Amino acid sequence: MKDKPFHKPVVVSPRFGHLRQIRTVAEAGRVLLHEWPEGLNPKKNNQAAKIIIETLRGNRKPSEARKALIDAAQAAGILIDDGQNDGHQIAAE
Numbered sequence: 001m002k003d004k005p006f007h008k009p010v011v012v013s014p015r016f017g018h019l020r021q022i023r024t025v026a027e028a029g030r031v032l033l034h035e036w037p038e039g040l041n042p043k044k045n046n047q048a049a050k051i052i053i054e055t056l057r058g059n060r061k062p063s064e065a066r067k068a069l070i071d072a073a074q075a076a077g078i079l080i081d082d083g084q085n086d087g088h089q090i091a092a093e
Contacts, residue, residue: 006062011081032048
């Protein structure tokens with residue numbers, strides 16, 4: 001499996017006061033597996049994990065994995081910046 005970069009990083013806060021800037025599909029998988037808060041919308045988390053694995057196998061585009069990660073982070077309430085707000089943090093809005 002080959003790692004693939006995101007066109008823009010995604011910033012999440014998996015633990016209070018701890019920001020993670022996720023730049024690649026493999027990094028998204030590691031954060032989802034090892035740092036993600038447990039029990040927060042497992043359906044979205046499982047869907048993101050599945051899409052990330054499919055992307056690493058070459059069956060999906062990195063943009064699909066990035067969107068799934070953003071959806072899971074929004075559902076868990078840990079999305080800080082999805083790179084679409086010209087540097088403005090989502091949590092501040």
